[in-house]
Amino acid sequence: MPKIVNHEERRQALAARAAEYFSQHGYGAVGMRAMATHLGVSKSALYHYFPTKETLFLAATEAMMAREIEIQVATEGNEAEQLRALVVAMKADFGAEMALVFDYLRGKSAEQVRQDQAMRTALQAYDDMVTAIVGETRARGVLAQLMGALLLDIMSGGEITAEQVAVPVECA
Numbered sequence: 008m009p010k011i012v013n014h015e016e017r018r019q020a021l022a023a024r025a026a027e028y029f030s031q032h033g034y035g036a037v038g039m040r041a042m043a044t045h046l047g048v049s050k051s052a053l054y055h056y057f058p059t060k061e062t063l064f065l066a067a068t069e070a071m072m073a074r075e076i077e078i079q080v081a082t083e084g085n086e087a088e089q090l091r092a093l094v095v096a097m098k099a100d101f102g103a104e105m106a107l108v109f110d111y112l113r114g115k116s117a118e119q120v121r122q123d124q125a126m127r128t129a130l131q132a133y134d135d136m137v138t139a140i141v142g143e144t145r146a147r148g149v150l151a152q153l154m155g156a157l158l159l160d161i162m163s164g165g166e167i168t169a170e171q172v173a174v175p176v177e178c179a
Contacts, residue, residue, distance in 0.1 A: 018056045021046055022066035023074075029067055030103045034111040039063070061125075064111065068125040071104070072132035089140045094153060094169040102161045 028045050029037060039060055043053040057063035084092070108129075112120055120126055137153070138146040160167035 014056075018066065019070060021048070021053070021056055022063070023070040025063055026067035026071045029064065030100065030107055034064065034107060035113065036110075065125045065128065068128050072129055086140055090149070090153070091169045093136060093140065094157070097153070097157055098160065098169065101157045105158070105161070 024046055025042060028042060032041075037060075039053055040050055042060075042063065043050040046053065053063070057066060083089075108126075111125070112123075115123065133150055133154075134146055137150045141149050156167055156171065
């Protein structure tokens, strides 16, 4: 009897595992052959689900953002508590994620970045998470504050606490 495979579930599972591999190795250093080996599938099977490395990266980005949104949706409390929970969730992998983002964006023009679906997906997910907490008018400013503080945290060797980062500010 032939094996019945839910292709969408399989695709999502591969994308989630690929996200981890991209985070560990970067974008530029990962080839489809090495990715297939890591995922335990043939290169042709990987290409069946993801015709290009870019489509795999987009799917991996979507998987990462879905995981972060799930974490945030489960958080309750006032604005400060929700922002703190978001910072804690973001802080865990922020350094690796930013390293991956910068590796992926290397050599792309500002216009290419604006048109890049993976970057648009990630930014929209972060915007949505922050908007759900502080509202649309303050979301982008608060997101900028959070990401800037998380970058400072990386550069300082982890000296920034979630409480320091998540102080809500009025942003125009």
